[in-house]
Amino acid sequence: MKYLVKIALGLFVYMAAVASCKDDDDSGITGFSIDKEDITMGADGGKDRVNVLSGGEWVASASEPWVNISPANGSGVTECTVSIDSTLINGMREAEIRFIPRGQAPCVMTVHQTGYGKMIYIEQPDVEIKASDNYDKRYFDVTVTTNVAFKMNTVYDVVPEKQWITLPKDPTVDLDRGSRPRTTKIRVEWMMNPDFDIRTAKIHFTPQKADDQLEQPAVVTVTQKASPRIEDNRSGDSLALLTIRERLEVGNNWNPGENMRYWDNVVLWEEDDKDLPKGENVVGRVRSATFNMINTKESIPQEVHYLTYLESLTFFGNTNTATKSITLEADVCSNLKYLKSLTVSAYGLIALSDDFVQLGDRLETLDLSSNNFNSVPAVITKENFPKLKSLNLTGNRRSVLSDLREAKDSSKYPDGIGLFFNTKEDNTLRRLFLWDNLEELRLSYNFIEGTLPDFKIGEEGVTGYSQDDVDAFGGDTIQYLVNEGVNIPKILPKMKRLSVNLNFFTGNLPDWMLYHPHLIDWDPEILIYNQMEKGLNSEGKMVRFDNEPSTFDAYFKAFPKFKEKYELKE
Known part of the structure; x- marks a missing residue:
């Protein structure tokens, strides 16, 4: 009996052990x-x-x-x-x-x-821009996410005369994470819309490598609003003036609610004006306009050509003029059939459009002083501008320089120093001095060096003075020029105001200048003889004229009747 009890007890212990093992194996999970x-x-x-x-x-x-x-x-x-x-x-x-x-x-x-596919993703594929805005605000940024190097090109809905979207020359993105897309911003600049219609363009982003295939095209559609319509009437003149003021950030304080007659620097045609153009409703249209205190990096706004009856136009005083490099575009040339006087001074000009010649049959006065021309624009010739009487190129200097040996240092003067040439190598001055119809020529305060051109009768169409010239001048006042001075060439015969001072001239003053009938009118002691103080030319020579007269005795001896007219009386 005891033996059976022991066997039963052993079986119980064994079963308990088996149950314990099953619990440890997580409810019977196997495998x-x-x-x-x-x-x-x-x-x-x-x-x-x-x-x-x-x-x-x-x-x-x-x-x-x-x-x-x-x-x-x-x-x-x-x-x-x-x-x-x-x-x-x-x-x-x-x-x-x-x-x-x-x-x-x-x-x-x-x-x-899976890896990244080749992609160029545009965050905002549709962009709407204004018709115009201040220069520094005329841009938009395109946010691009990409994993390929790309290039950009613009396709216009209508091919424009001038591209109005400017893309970066070399758009770059730092692809330092392999094919993982990176996000960058691309700045796109735009020009003002001169038209009265909306215009659109598409900017296409494409991989630089032809074998890079995008999952989907990348295109930005740009829509530009239309400009306000400017009509050919007084209201149109008013709107044109206000638009030009806005685009040039001009300081003119014009009240749009006030009659233009009371606007500063604006002159209207009056009924009793002697030169009133023929046409309908000309009275009250703009005859003259002046814009000053300008802030722009661009040419004159194209709205100027809506000022149909404009006779005189002035732009003066751009900010930081010496830093600007502006080409005067063709807008000022078209439609201004009555324009006689144009001043674009201290504006930052470096060139004139070839279309500037369109003004040649009407322009009488041209003032391009205080700009940044490195040479006299080739379009300005007596053949192109037969009616021109006054030409002003004074003060075309980017830099203050008294030693021309430094003038060609491109590292110091990358944009040039201003109106700089040598008369030995450049015939510009000679060409200007052969412009017979000019009555005023201002060339002061430039970097012109060399000698003043001399001329010979019988060459380059040059003649001497005739008895008719003497008679036209007033009898025997300049009789010397057909007697003892018969070999003196007739240069700039109508010139009443000539200035070449504060340049870098050397050598002799030519006889045609020393015995010119209008010499004293030119105030030669100040505006002719006086060259750059302590100035050195490209050869390091001190600038001055070798034969500068100290008195007018020789002049009055040749023209005794001028002595009574000009000599100061005690």
Whole structure:
């Protein structure tokens, strides 16, 4: 009996032990399994979950550093997180996660990650801009996300006379992260819309490499508003003046609600004006306008050509003139049939449009003083401007310089020093002095060096003075020029005001100048003889005239009747 009890007790202990082991093996799980064998992730990376069921302990490891599993070991039922980094490549990449359960064969899960496709993504593909704005505000930024180097080009809905969108020459993006897209901003500048219609353009972004194929096209559509319509009447003149004022940021204090007659620097045609143009409703139209205190980096606004009956036009005083490099465009040339006087002074001009010649049949006065011309514009000739009487090129200097040996130092003066030439090599001054119809020529305060041109009768169309010239001048006042001075050439015969002072001239004053009938009218002691103080020419020679007269005795001896007219009386 005791023996049976011992056997029963032993069986009880054995059953208890078996039950204990089953609890440790997690409710009867046997073997090893995972709920997925593949994970696919996009280029930006991310996380996924995998459930592991194991009857025993296991460990896991990834074949690539861009994949991580956590936890990496366990037993029973375990939820694991698989973390995948973002990729830097275009193509697909793969990795394996190997699960190794104790005493069983390994189990493998494959991770697939897609790469970035070739892309140029435009954040705002549609842009609307104003018809006009201040110069420093005429741009917009395009936010671009890309993983390829790209280029840009503009396609206009209607081919314009002048491109009105300016793209960066070399748009760049730092692709330092392989094929992972980077975001950058591209600045696009635009010009004012002179037309009365809306206009559009498309900016295309394309890969620099032809074999880079985009997933979808990248295009920015730009729509520009129309300008206000300017009509050919008094209201149109008013709107044109106000528009020019706005675009040049002019300081003119004009009240749009006030009659133009009361605007400063504006003159209207009156009914009793002697030169009143023929036409309908000309009275009250703008005859003269002056704009000063300007702030622009551009040419004269095209709205100027709506001022149909304009006779005199002045632009003066641009900010930081010496730093500007502006070409005077053709807008001032078209439609201004009555323009006789044009002043564009201290504006920052460096060139004139070839179309400037259109003003040749009407312009009488041209003032281009205090600009940045490096040479006299080639379009300004007596053939192109037969009616021109006054030409002013005074003060075309970018720099203050008294030694011309430094003038050609491009590192110091990358844009040049101003109106600089040598009369030995450049015939510009000679050409200007042969302009017979000129009554005023201002060339003061430039960088002209060399000698003043001399001429010979019978060459280049030059003649001497005739008895008719003497008679026209007033009898025998200049009789000397057909007697003892018969060999003196007739140069600039109508010139009443000539100035060449504060340049870098050397050598002799020519006889045609020393015995010119209007010499004293020119105030020669100040405006002719007086050259740059302590100035040195390109050869290092001190500038001065070798034969500068100290008195007018020789002049009055030749023209005794001038002595009574000009000599100061005690």
